[in-house]
Amino acid sequence: MNTRKQQVKAFNRLLDIMDDLREKCPWDKKQTLQSLRHLTIEETYELGDAILDNDLQEIKKELGDVLLHIVFYAKIGSETNTFDIADVCNSICDKLIDRHPHIYGDVVVADEEEVKRNWEKLKLKEGKKSVLEGVPKSLPALVKASRIQDKVKGVGFDWEEPHQVWDKVQEELQELQVEVQAGNQEKIEAEFGDVLFSLVNYARYIGLDPETALERINKKFKKRFEYIEANASKELELMSLEEMDALWNEAKGK
Secondary structure (H helix, E strand, O other): OOOHHHHHHHHHHHHHHHHHHHHHOHHHHHOOHHHHHHHHHHHHHHHHHHHHOOOHHHHHHHHHHHHHHHHHHHHHHHHOOOOOHHHHHHHHHHHHHHOOHHHHOOOOOOOHHHHHHHHHHHHHHOOOOOHHHHOOOOOOHHHHHHHHHHHHHOOOOOOOOHHHHHHHHHHHHHHHHHHHHHOOHHHHHHHHHHHHHHHHHHHHHOOOOHHHHHHHHHHHHHHHHHHHHHHOOOOHHHOOHHHHHHHHHHHHHO
16 A cells, blocks of 8 residues: 555645646636536545445545545635645645544543534534435435435434334335325325335344345346346247346346
8 A cells, every 4th residue: 555655645646636637638627616516426436336346446536536626626725726636635634623522632532432422513503503404405316315414413303212213114005005096196196205214224223224125126136127128038028028027137146
């Protein structure tokens, strides 16, 4: 592994390259905070894919792409004397020190849960009006539900036992079935949302990340369906469900 001196040298190299690109490259010169936004989101998802696949070499590459974007934003900020990479680094350093009084102060904590509770209390003392203020509006709904539930748990708004959460899932499923039978689409949607929200909550109670669990199933389904496509003896539209199901089972066996 590289020494701290080598790490700093590599980071300085990236800063120098960013200066060159911003000055000389037609594409890099045109970019703004707004034009980079969707690219940053894409890079973050690519990093997430690499982490799910546990591909360490790909994780290294994708981390580089994300780091480039951070440096790019800081470079743009420096051009208007608004902020630069030092401001970015110092800002997060100050926040980490302030929110870890059990490390940098005299606060004593018993466990991880107490750390999280203290974190939320400190955020409110910093002027935030709600513990949910830090949940980004543009998060995907499933991830947002998980973060909302995790946030309110930090201030004690939570079930006491896992079976209570599972009972809530069952209750919401029953309510969904009632509305499905009644045929009111608006109420069906609302109850379906309640089912999803309660399932996300249950996932948290049994130690699962619902987004990761669902994405793994997406990947598994995609792989098996592609097996059907690759091994079908005729066009899929001409195959019976039984024929496709037989290939699906072959894929499961492999």
